[in-house]
Amino acid sequence: MEAVNEQDRTEMLAAKIVGDMLRNARLRRFALSVAENLIDTWARGGRVKQQIARPLRWMLTRGISPDGKKDSPAISSDLGRLLTAWSAGVNEDHRTDPSRHIAKRGRAIGAFIDGTDFGEVCEMIESSEECVVRTVDEFNRHLWKYPAKVGSILAALLAAMNTSIRALRELMRPVEKNVGPDLLADLTLSLVKGVNAKNAGDLANSAFELLRRLHTGSLLLGRSGRPLFQVYLTDFLKGMAAELDPVLLGKARTALAENRESIGSALADAYEANPDLALALISTLGAVMNASVKASSNKLKALGGIDTDSLSKAAGRAGTDLDTYEVAELANESFRLINRLHEASPDLFGAVARSIADSLDTGEIRRALEWIVPEMLNAFRPVIAEALPALVNGLCDMIGPAGGYESEGREEALVRLRTALHASGGER
Numbered sequence: 001m002e003a004v005n006e007q008d009r010t011e012m013l014a015a016k017i018v019g020d021m022l023r024n025a026r027l028r029r030f031a032l033s034v035a036e037n038l039i040d041t042w043a044r045g046g047r048v049k050q051q052i053a054r055p056l057r058w059m060l061t062r063g064i065s066p067d068g069k070k071d072s073p074a075i076s077s078d079l080g081r082l083l084t085a086w087s088a089g090v091n092e093d094h095r096t097d098p099s100r101h102i103a104k105r106g107r108a109i110g111a112f113i114d115g116t117d118f119g120e121v122c123e124m125i126e127s128s129e130e131c132v133v134r135t136v137d138e139f140n141r142h143l144w145k146y147p148a149k150v151g152s153i154l155a156a157l158l159a160a161m162n163t164s165i166r167a168l169r170e171l172m173r174p175v176e177k178n179v180g181p182d183l184l185a186d187l188t189l190s191l192v193k194g195v196n197a198k199n200a201g202d203l204a205n206s207a208f209e210l211l212r213r214l215h216t217g218s219l220l221l222g223r224s225g226r227p228l229f230q231v232y233l234t235d236f237l238k239g240m241a242a243e244l245d246p247v248l249l250g251k252a253r254t255a256l257a258e259n260r261e262s263i264g265s266a267l268a269d270a271y272e273a274n275p276d277l278a279l280a281l282i283s284t285l286g287a288v289m290n291a292s293v294k295a296s297s298n299k300l301k302a303l304g305g306i307d308t309d310s311l312s313k314a315a316g317r318a319g320t321d322l323d324t325y326e327v328a329e330l331a332n333e334s335f336r337l338i339n340r341l342h343e344a345s346p347d348l349f350g351a352v353a354r355s356i357a358d359s360l361d362t363g364e365i366r367r368a369l370e371w372i373v374p375e376m377l378n379a380f381r382p383v384i385a386e387a388l389p390a391l392v393n394g395l396c397d398m399i400g401p402a403g404g405y406e407s408e409g410r411e412e413a414l415v416r417l418r419t420a421l422h423a424s425g426g427e428r
Contacts, residue, residue: 007089013082020075035060 021027036057043053093100143150175184218227226234271278303311341348377384398405399414 010082010085010089013078013085017075017078017082020078032060 039053039056039060043049179187214229215227218229221228223231399417
């Protein structure tokens with residue numbers, strides 16, 4: 001008996017599935033309904049057609065009407081066998097020649113690209129804007145005639161979401177009940193282990209190179225010392241900003257801030273109703289901070305293990321590339337803005353500070369500082385003992401005549417300092 005290869009087996013299974021579908025009772029009822037509808041429509045043209053239609057209906061009823069048998073579940077099994085046979089055939093081809101299908105697919109792709117006028121496709125898409133927008137307008141016009149239907153659609157979406165949540169929970173339940181931590185970790189982390197690191201690195205390099213080329217091209221095509229990306233983005237933002245409603249923008253920003261407040265308040269209410277949750281969060285603060293501290297410490301240790309000369313060169317390059325002028329300008333502009341605000345409204349900062357100070361509970365602050373300061377001093381006593389000489393010497397250099405820190409008002413400030421020390425019992 002001649003052996004059946006996977007290709008022949010695939011074709012036989014596909015033919016069997018098609019046959020089962022044609023024998024399916026529901027499909028036959030559907031085909032009969034379609035045929036009867038076509039005959040009825042055709043027979044409306046005259047008496048002769050009506051006379052011809054009668055035997056046609058009888059033959060259709062006798063030929064393709066359902067036989068009353070139950071639908072066979074074999075089609076699902078055949079679909080599984082078909083997928084298996086197709087996969088086995090592809091695997092056999094790949095074992096024989098891994099590139100066996102490349103030429104055929106290349107010809108198919110080439111023929112598709114050669115036969116497609118992408119200019120026409122582009123023009124079709126560009127010219128469809130008005131049609132698409134008008135279609136959406138018509139859809140909205142007809143849909144919103146019946147607000148109840150909109151409500152039904154939203155209710156259906158809500159029901160679908162609830163069903164999805166419950167189905168996802170049921171999907172995870174067997175894992176929770178039957179899979180142990182070690183097996184679950186092995187199954188899940190094996191996916192990470194199985195990722196081809198070399199290919200992932202090549203992909204990252206390609207992405208980095210693409211980004212570099214875009215940036216370089218933007219600089220080469222720049223205008224007036226500005227990258228092309230900045231030029232285009234500026235034009236876009238200017239055009240968009242001209243259409244924005246400033247009042248509405250402010251209200252939207254306020255609404256987002258108040259929504260964040262609502263989220264925080266809702267969480268606070270939930271913690272108040274379930275204090276165990278709040279206690280669990282508080283009790284894990286140390287472990288969470290430990291993880292962050294260890295991660296930062298490991299990064300610093302990795303830097304410490306680098307060759308000193310290489311690390312010094314890298315740090316030197318970073319310092320050289322840093323635009324110190326722009327850093328200084330950032331500070332300058334900040335102080336200029338503060339001074340302008342103070343000149344325009346001298347009481348602004350003082351009023352805000354007084355409002356905050358008046359709301360503070362000075363008694364609680366005093367009680368807190370009475371134990372915080374002594375305890376912190378006691379805890380950091382070894383550190384302070386080592387750092388204090390350098391700090392005091394530095395202070396003496398700043399206020400001493402040989403320090404060279406000359407500025408307007410320096411002498412007056414020193415006189416006031418001596419007066420204050422003398423008034424508090426200190427020596428001149």
